[in-house]
Amino acid sequence: QVQLVESGGGLVQAGGSLRLSCAASGLTFSNYAMGWFRQAPGKEREFVAAVTRRGAIRNYADSVKGRFTISRDNAKNTVYLQMNTLKPEDTAVYYCAANSLVMATKPREVDSWGQGTQVTVSS
Numbered sequence: 001q002v003q004l005v006e007s008g009g010g011l012v013q014a015g016g017s018l019r020l021s022c023a024a025s026g027l028t029f030s031n032y033a034m035g036w037f038r039q040a041p042g043k044e045r046e047f048v049a050a051v052t053r054r055g056a057i058r059n060y061a062d063s064v065k066g067r068f069t070i071s072r073d074n075a076k077n078t079v080y081l082q083m084n085t086l087k088p089e090d091t092a093v094y095y096c097a098a099n100s101l102v103m104a105t106k107p108r109e110v111d112s113w114g115q116g117t118q119v120t121v122s123s
Contacts, residue, residue: 004097
């Protein structure tokens with residue numbers, strides 16, 4: 001059974017930074033593309049970033065390009081999201097996503113979800 005556990009969320013002022021982590025178990029981690037999605041109150045879940053199985057290719061939503069960096073450590077079965085220059089509009093629940101073989105950029109494409117971690121950016 002695939003389990004994804006996020007951590008690292010919290011409250012931060014605009015312009016600040018946070019680093020999210022997602023620890024995966026119950027899967028052969030290096031066989032899965034990993035990603036992050038987010039969902040703000042009253043809005044649909046949206047794509048944030050994704051990385052291929054070996055970390056060679058990364059994909060970002062336009063809204064976070066240049067500010068967020070996704071990375072992974074296959075030895076630790078963990079994917080990270082470094083978030084810099086945070087804005088109030090980044091406030092959302094952030095979800096870790098695992099997808100067999102290819103990167104998912106739409107929620108319906110995701111195989112497994114974490115439980116989410118809250119990120120709140122104050123102005």
